[in-house]
Amino acid sequence: MRTIDLRGRELSPAGMLAAVPRATQARAEALETATRIVDDVRDRGEAALREQAERFDRVTDHAVRVPAEHLTEALASVDPTVRAALEEAIVRVRQGSEAQVPAPQITEIGPGARILQRWQPVARAGVYIPGGKAPLASSVVMNVVPAQVAGVQHIALASPPQADHDGRIHPTILAAAALLGISEVYAMGGAGAIGALAWGVPTIGLDPVDVVSGPGNNFVASAKRAVAGVVGTDSEAGATEILIVADASADPRLVAADLISQAEHDEQASAVLVTDAVELAEQVAVEVDRQAAATRHSERVRVALDGPQSAIVLVDDRAMATAFSNAYAPEHLELHLVDAEEAASAFTSAGAVFVGDQTPVSLGDYMAGSNHVLPTGGQARYAPGLGAYTFLRPQQVISYDREALASVREGVVALANAEVLPAHGEAIEARFTA
Structure with missing residues (x-):
């Protein structure tokens, strides 16, 4: 050093x-390369994923959409000590994640005027699990549990196919996914997997997700930057x-x-x-x-x-x-x-x-x-780590009755006119004229 x-x-x-x-x-080099890979998956879908698997993972003709029996077999064969450790990690991460979900709050602005602040889960999340140099089964727990705690209904998991396992995802990763009840799993890795989750791949039944999360190397982190704006991402965990x-x-x-x-x-x-x-x-x-x-x-x-x-x-x-x-x-x-x-x-x-x-x-x-x-x-x-909040969207629900609206009528109209947006004020006045 x-x-x-x-x-x-x-x-x-x-x-x-x-x-x-x-x-x-x-x-800088990783961002340039990752962007090309992501764009290729966007344009050519499954064909690009298979070419990337052959190039980067030395795998061909594998099942990109993981069959259910692969998950079942992996869970049945996982070492009991490893399974017990995963189960304990699930319990602990679930406890830590539950503290990250805010309770709904109602703010009374005045009589008849209130704002409900609530946190809505995204409908669909994609989680990426590295499996190249290290098969990070623990990352399955770290990604899936917060999404489940947040209330996400549909979770798609991606991890690289392994040449040493006949093109399957590493069995310990599959076992962890099975323990958590994840059935939508894809054998695809690196920047291409991030692109696939963001854009979707119809030929393998992969619909686009709303948020992509998960750690990886600098290429995975850069791929998140390449899809930002298409989907939400956690921080770039490179x-x-x-x-x-x-x-x-x-x-x-x-x-x-x-x-x-x-x-x-x-x-x-x-x-x-x-x-x-x-x-x-x-x-x-x-x-x-x-x-x-x-x-x-x-x-x-x-x-x-x-x-x-x-x-x-x-x-x-x-x-x-x-x-x-x-x-x-x-x-x-x-x-x-x-x-x-x-x-x-x-x-x-x-x-x-x-x-x-x-x-x-x-x-x-x-x-x-x-x-x-x-x-x-x-x-x-400026950015947090992954948590239940990664999969939540704060949302304000505003409710005013007629009297509450009347109390701010003059002020809204004045501001609308000051900004030369008279139709804003007219929308208020329409509620008080025949």
Whole structure:
């Protein structure tokens, strides 16, 4: 991992953003490629999907619309321990998601005048589950459960076909879908799957969805940008990010382990340590080298850690570390600080904040009850992670009786005339003239 030394520098907010390690060129290239793939699916439908499956997944002649028996067989054969873990994750994520559904509220503006604020679920959601380098069965839980809690009636799930499984979706992903009662499943991956969910593919019975959600690599995230405006999307949950803010009290072994845990997702994954403790930084660098060499996906980890998106960042003090973290706006933020609980409130921009060295990101990936589909690429400055609210639309229902309308009659007419929109005022007056 490279080292970025910011000590002794006075950085403006713009300067802090410029110092953030990002693989910007890779993201720009991903958007260009993803847009072409999405457009191809829009124009050629199933034929494009099959060509993409052959090119990217090494699969031909597979069932794009997954037969029901594939789901049944996967659930029957899943390891009992894995099934129990999925069932527990479902319970926990359902609890966390239920807190995200607002209750309807009525505001009495005046006598006979009220506004009902309600949250309506979308009719149809499409969820994307990665299955390339890692078959993310946990992402089935993270996407489907919030949609179900929100009240979505129709959920379509897409995941890449697997050459190692005769063109089927990974069986653990299918088992998780079956556990949740999802029967509309498609074996299609990457940016093409996002395009298919957004535009629909009549020949396989896929109708367009209203919202697309789910994590993936930078191509999947870019595909969401390409279909924005056609459908709603969650935040662009692209290649994973972890930023750890640590002080001298941190355990370098745990810091290194957590950096590596996210680096194993993808060669484009970002792993960043921010600290004012030089000795800790040196110890973490040694631990990263030692642990990375021993882990199963060591080559993938090494590429991610050596990339421009990963670094050890040296800062002067806690204030600078906080400012850097808020500028970076990481997907996952871990606080390895002596006063982590008290310090957490200052870290305002992050997809999710993991407080203390006993709350690793890995916990959030599976069993914390929080959602692991989170904004990347700095979007946590303005965008939330996935939740039940992703599938809800706030809607106002306005109700005035005649007396209530009469009380604002003069004001509405005055404003309409001031804006040179007299018909607006005339629509009010029509209710008070014979």
